[in-house]
Amino acid sequence: MIYEHPLAYLLGIEGLALLRGFIGERDEEFVRARIAEVRRLLDDPELAEAAVRVTWVDPVAGYRAWSATYDSAPNGAFAFDEPAVREIIEPLPAGVALDAACGTGHHAALLAGRGHRVIGVDGSPDMLEHARRRLPEADFRLGDLRRLPVPDDHVDLVVCGLALTHVPELDPVLAEFARVLRPGGHLVIADLHPERILRGSIPTVRDPDGRPGRLPGYRHLVGDYAPVMLIWHFRLEGLEG
Missing domain, CATH: 3.40.50.150 (Vaccinia Virus protein VP39)
Structure with missing residues (x-):
């Protein structure tokens, strides 16, 4: 089971951006802006409980669902x-x-x-x-x-x-x-x-009931x-x- 949390994803992207600033690829203004964004993301109530649980799908079953499209x-x-x-x-x-x-x-x-x-x-x-x-x-x-x-x-x-x-x-x-x-x-x-x-x-597929799954x-x-x-x-x- 995968715990996919949009907030975790966004914070991860912000973290990558901050690391680029830490090694000198971006200036002070950029770093401060990213930190401010992180604070706004953490305070966003819509993101706080936006996680979904996604199952791993066997490639044969996954591509069976994906083959039609x-x-x-x-x-x-x-x-x-x-x-x-x-x-x-x-x-x-x-x-x-x-x-x-x-x-x-x-x-x-x-x-x-x-x-x-x-x-x-x-x-x-x-x-x-x-x-x-x-x-x-x-x-x-x-x-x-x-x-x-x-x-x-x-x-x-x-x-x-x-x-x-x-x-x-x-x-x-x-x-x-x-x-x-x-x-x-x-x-x-x-x-x-x-x-x-x-x-x-990573490709996302859906089962016949519409539930999301991820191929390995x-x-x-x-x-x-x-x-x-x-x-x-x-x-x-x-x-x-």
């Missing part, structure tokens, strides 16, 4: 990850590409458009239904990132977008990516920055990726944070 409702994350993935895969030769945690097939369609033979894997049957309608010529499979239903040394490219924030540990997933990639293959990962997770960018969100620091990639013999060619 996933493509139609605005999703600001797409504006960040899709252009970045497109730029990276543009110069790569066509081959067999795995869209890991493919969802409704956004990256799968991009890969197919570049001439790749696409395999898509996702843990949500409901999301896969949408993906198959979007790209009927692709091979979509139900599976887990930690146990991919793909043979060893089978693909030339793995793309994984907006998914690793849902897994508690990177190592089992990176091990699977290494297993299914052919020697010399490429891995492209696009995900939310850990600071966005810290500031609450794990804050993997940018530096957490490098040692795991070295263990599985990946060579880091680019990193943007």
Whole structure:
């Protein structure tokens, strides 16, 4: 159970701003204004009892609820990850590409458009239904990132977008990516920055009764990726944070 209190969130943001002032990024006027805001927030009676209790939702159940509106409702994350993935895969030769945690097939369609033979894997049957309608010529499979239903040394490219924030540990997933990639293959990962997770960018879904829930969100620091990639013999060619 998550205890989501708007006042706690606002005070946390004010705290981050005050820390920036403390190290000299902001002047005295800014710091005094933030302290005054904190006092007003603490005195606001509407914020005092505004907390809600939100349950964690299993990703399969969460994406079942989200699948009906996933493509139609605005999703600001797409504006960040899709252009970045497109730029990276543009110069790569066509081959067999795995869209890991493919969802409704956004990256799968991009890969197919570049001439790749696409395999898509996702843990949500409901999301896969949408993906198959979007790209009927692709091979979509139900599976887990930690146990991919793909043979060893089978693909030339793995793309994984907006998914690793849902897994508690990177190592089992990176091990699977290494297993299914052919020697010399490429891995492209696009995900939310850990600071966005810290500031609450964790997807909210609602159950059939309208009660709010949160998909699991794990804050993997940018530096957490490098040692795991070295263990599985990946060579880091680019990193943007």
